[in-house]
Amino acid sequence: PVTHYRKDYLPPDFLIETVKLKFELDPNATLVSSELMLRRNPQSDGLAQKLFLNGEGLTLKAIFIDDEELTEKDYDIDESGLTLNRVSDRFVLKTCVEIDPANNAALEGLYVSGDKFCTQCEAEGFRKITFYMDRPDVLAEFFVRIEADKTQYPLLLSNGNKLDSGDLSENKHYTEWHDPFLKPCYLFALVAGDLDLLADEFVTHSGRKIALELYVDKGKLDQSQFAMESLKNAMAWDEKRYNLEYDLDLYMIVAVGDFNMGAMENKGLNIFNTKYVLANPATGTDQDFENIESVIGHEYFHNWTGNRVTCRDWFQLSLKEGLTVFRDQQFTEDMRSKAVKRIDDVKVIRSYQFAEDAGPMAHPIRPDAYIEMNNFYTVTVYNKGAEVIRMLHTLLGEEGFQKGMSLYFKRHDGSAATCDDFVAAMSDANQFNLDQFKYWYSQAGTPTLRVDYDYDESNQCLKLHFSQNNAHESASEPYFIPVKLGLVGTKGNQVSFSSAEFGLTNVEEGLIIVTQPNQTVNLEGVSEEVIPSLLRDFTAPVKLDINYSDQQLAYLFANDGNTFNRWDAGQRLMQRFLIDEEDSIKESIAEAFRALLNDQSIDNAFKARCVQIPDLKTLFENDPNGRIDSLIERRKTLKKFLGIALEDTWSRLYNQLHRASDLDLDGVSVANRALKNASLDYMAFSSEQHEAIVIKQFEDAKLMTEELSAFSIANHHELEVASKITQAFYDKWHSEPLVMDKWLAIQASVDSLDTLNRIQTLRHDRVFNIKNPNKVRALFSTFAALNFSQFHRIDGAGYRLIAEAIIEIDEFNNQVAANLAKQFSSAAKLDDARKMHVQQQLKKVIDKENLSKDVFEVVSKTLE
Numbered sequence: 001p002v003t004h005y006r007k008d009y010l011p012p013d014f015l016i017e018t019v020k021l022k023f024e025l026d027p028n029a030t031l032v033s034s035e036l037m038l039r040r041n042p043q044s045d046g047l048a049q050k051l052f053l054n055g056e057g058l059t060l061k062a063i064f065i066d067d068e069e070l071t072e073k074d075y076d077i078d079e080s081g082l083t084l085n086r087v088s089d090r091f092v093l094k095t096c097v098e099i100d101p102a103n104n105a106a107l108e109g110l111y112v113s114g115d116k117f118c119t120q121c122e123a124e125g126f127r128k129i130t131f132y133m134d135r136p137d138v139l140a141e142f143f144v145r146i147e148a149d150k151t152q153y154p155l156l157l158s159n160g161n162k163l164d165s166g167d168l169s170e171n172k173h174y175t176e177w178h179d180p181f182l183k184p185c186y187l188f189a190l191v192a193g194d195l196d197l198l199a200d201e202f203v204t205h206s207g208r209k210i211a212l213e214l215y216v217d218k219g220k221l222d223q224s225q226f227a228m229e230s231l232k233n234a235m236a237w238d239e240k241r242y243n244l245e246y247d248l249d250l251y252m253i254v255a256v257g258d259f260n261m262g263a264m265e266n267k268g269l270n271i272f273n274t275k276y277v278l279a280n281p282a283t284g285t286d287q288d289f290e291n292i293e294s295v296i297g298h299e300y301f302h303n304w305t306g307n308r309v310t311c312r313d314w315f316q317l318s319l320k321e322g323l324t325v326f327r328d329q330q331f332t333e334d335m336r337s338k339a340v341k342r343i344d345d346v347k348v349i350r351s352y353q354f355a356e357d358a359g360p361m362a363h364p365i366r367p368d369a370y371i372e373m374n375n376f377y378t379v380t381v382y383n384k385g386a387e388v389i390r391m392l393h394t395l396l397g398e399e400g401f402q403k404g405m406s407l408y409f410k411r412h413d414g415s416a417a418t419c420d421d422f423v424a425a426m427s428d429a430n431q432f433n434l435d436q437f438k439y440w441y442s443q444a445g446t447p448t449l450r451v452d453y454d455y456d457e458s459n460q461c462l463k464l465h466f467s468q469n470n471a472h473e474s475a476s477e478p479y480f481i482p483v484k485l486g487l488v489g490t491k492g493n494q495v496s497f498s499s500a501e502f503g504l505t506n507v508e509e510g511l512i513i514v515t516q517p518n519q520t521v522n523l524e525g526v527s528e529e530v531i532p533s534l535l536r537d538f539t540a541p542v543k544l545d546i547n548y549s550d551q552q553l554a555y556l557f558a559n560d561g562n563t564f565n566r567w568d569a570g571q572r573l574m575q576r577f578l579i580d581e582e583d584s585i586k587e588s589i590a591e592a593f594r595a596l597l598n599d600q601s602i603d604n605a606f607k608a609r610c611v612q613i614p615d616l617k618t619l620f621e622n623d624p625n626g627r628i629d630s631l632i633e634r635r636k637t638l639k640k641f642l643g644i645a646l647e648d649t650w651s652r653l654y655n656q657l658h659r660a661s662d663l664d665l666d667g668v669s670v671a672n673r674a675l676k677n678a679s680l681d682y683m684a685f686s687s688e689q690h691e692a693i694v695i696k697q698f699e700d701a702k703l704m705t706e707e708l709s710a711f712s713i714a715n716h717h718e719l720e721v722a723s724k725i726t727q728a729f730y731d732k733w734h735s736e737p738l739v740m741d742k743w744l745a746i747q748a749s750v751d752s753l754d755t756l757n758r759i760q761t762l763r764h765d766r767v768f769n770i771k772n773p774n775k776v777r778a779l780f781s782t783f784a785a786l787n788f789s790q791f792h793r794i795d796g797a798g799y800r801l802i803a804e805a806i807i808e809i810d811e812f813n814n815q816v817a818a819n820l821a822k823q824f825s826s827a828a829k830l831d832d833a834r835k836m837h838v839q840q841q842l843k844k845v846i847d848k849e850n851l852s853k854d855v856f857e858v859v860s861k862t863l864e
């Protein structure tokens with residue numbers, strides 16, 4: 001396989017001015033006719049005599065240049081594309097190709113999902129539709145005509161505005177579309193089918209009326225309202241916070257059941273995984289609603305950060321994804337609870353991103369090389385990318401950040417840009433030097449920020465000694481690290497301080513910047529002995545290493561004025577038991593929990609986060625020795641201990657918060673349910689009526705959150721009633737694919753020796769379908785990612801299950817197979833016995849015939 005390097009970027013030799021496409025849709029034999037107006041790129045060296053166009057799996061039916069049919073010596077075709085052997089400065093290329101969408105199980109390009117046609121072109125799927133310069137820096141004006149059977153496909157959609165439609169012979173009809181905004185081909189979309197429509201409208205702040213159309217499978221309209229509300233909220237939010245208005249007159253979203261990603265921001269025609277559209281209170285959990293709101297927002301926000309300004313090349317993916325994730329995080333923070341959202345986002349960084357940064361696929365947020373671009377749609381590019389944007393926001397403030405955004409759009413609207421362009425706009429708009437900051441874009445690995453401190457009472461000075469350290473080989477330069485901090489006094493008070501160096505005068509919270517490998521920061525005017533509370537709100541994606549005593553941690557957990565750091569102190573306290581094996585500390589954890597849970601002034605959503613014990617992925621990542629068995633055992637022990645020690649508190653909370661009749665989805669109700677269900681989980685270790693309560697909650701439930709919690713607790717605690725509940729849940733929901741994904745996922749995540757057998761049975765159930773990515777993720781990815789103990793079974797059977805699934809899936813969907821292969825990223829840190837099993841399984845994978853480059857890239861790096 002070929003490796004592509006960022007340093008090799010060259011502008012395209014030719015540009016495409018307009019594209020005219022005609023689709024004659026047929027599931028097994030679709031004809032795609034294309035007419036490209038090409039001209040030499042004035043920015044190229046002007047020497048190219050040949051032109052290469054990408055194209056994969058296309059059967060060429062006809063080819064013309066300037067209306068002259070080409071003969072075989074005029075062009076060459078291989079498995080990657082078409083080379084035109086002699087080209088002039090300006091010409092029209094016409095091609096006609098045939099493709100087979102019904103047999104496209106890779107779900108890239110044009111494919112059939114259910115009874116409808118749909119597309120997925122990012123990153124490089126357009127080349128499976130027609131011959132094209134499939135790269136994001138070629139922006140063109142698209143005209144699209146779709147022809148299909150009128151009865152089966154009454155709806156024919158593409159990007160932009162509808163120009164025309166009408167009937168054809170043989171019960172066929174056509175629709176024509178024009179997208180006035182220049183776009184790269186990865187933003188092209190087409191949908192054809194018979195769908196239900198939820199229509200609405202949005203009036204922009206300048207008074208323009210936008211038609212909103214949400215298309216779902218027949219019979220699913222009762223699960224579509226929330227997505228529409230989310231869309232309108234997102235449009236209003238982007239106007240208010242970023243002053244960004246929608247540009248076309250029509251915004252369409254189509255939900256499809258077979259989709260590799262979460263959703264896709266195609267211009268004017270988003271295509272979504274049903275998982276991020278369909279939900280009503282009976283079928284979707286509180287978490288589903290939050291996810292839908294955030295993904296609907298994310299794709300909408302891409303219209304400016306992604307579509308109006310796109311990426312010059314795929315190495316710049318974080319330009320649009322990091323920025324857009326940051327924007328969707330802000331949207332959720334503004335719609336819901338800012339502090340709780342921050343905790344949830346940081347958990348993703350610590351459990352998944354830190355692990356990726358420490359594993360074989362580690363890469364900077366702007367990668368330097370790839371074999372298969374699809375492998376780089378990662379938590380690093382997306383979520384660490386968002387943390388890097390967040391640091392800019394922290395450094396520049398809301399106003400400065402917005403000034404930077406305006407300049408960015410002013411400079412780059414309608415074109416393809418780079419990460420450097422973005423940073424330059426932020427820097428120039430604020431006269432803020434970001435040269436050193438840019439190492440966040442070029443270095444991989446997670447830096448550790450070590451802090452020691454001493455207090456000089458006579459001078460009222462607190463000295464903070466920082467040292468930063470990054471073990472990754474790509475990281476030789478020190479980072480520019482914003483650290484928000486406050487000081488907690490001995491009476492739970494916040495103690496004010498000053499810093500001449502950082503322009504802080506008598507503040508209770510302030511921002512300092514660490515730029516040196518070793519650096520001392522003096523805080524002046526500190527009137528008493530304090531505990532520093534550092535990296536508040538996780539102002540940088542680093543590991544903070546500070547040597548608090550157990551008492552200090554417990555104290556911060558009770559008193560830190562920053563909600564995020566308060567939660568973090570609780571997590572650190574638990575790690576003292578889980579990783580550092582301090583047995584005696586469990587009493588203080590229970591004590592701290594009791595105080596927190598009895599404090600009426602604290603929000604229940606926050607309490608629910610605090611009582612969650614760190615997950616095994618995070619623990620494994622944080623444990624220098626990666627002792628799987630001990631972590632699993634100690635986590636169980638702690639949970640059981642807390643269940644029993646706080647017996648009365650859990651059942652009191654449950655009884656107080658349980659409202660079987662509560663159908664509300666507002667923040668308080670969501671928070672109450674979260675804490676109540678966490679309590680029910682802990683009650684399993686003590687309450688004698690536990691099983692009866694679980695059954696009752698399951699039977700009375702009107703909301704999926706309630707029903708699923710009961711179902712999940714019954715399974716995870718292996719209650720006697722578990723199999724009955726599992727069957728009842730199936731009987732009720734077997735015809736709702738998204739609910740069945742939950743049913744599969746919970747069974748796959750049970751920590752029981754029997755789970756492997758269960759998975760073997762489930763994969764033959766009629767609700768399972770290995771060609772559907774949601775099903776694969778529900779059963780196999782959940783098992784590998786969330787069932788830590790069974791995936792890492794010492795006999796290697798968990799690894800074998802996943803390796804065999806990878807081999808099977810790689811036959812038809814490389815992208816999904818490669819994602820599953822990433823589950824082995826912790827291999828290097830495993831003990832010898834487990835490592836041997838992983839290697840054995842991965843060798844089987846790498847020896848597979850016709851292994852995709854996607855899986856090859858992941859597995860070969862893991863085996864290195």
Ligand code: DPP
Nearest residue numbers: 122261263264265299
């Ligand atoms: N559809 C993916 C996303 O929105 C890739 N652009 O993040």
Ligand code: ZN
Nearest residue numbers: 298302321324
């Ligand atoms: Zn995105």
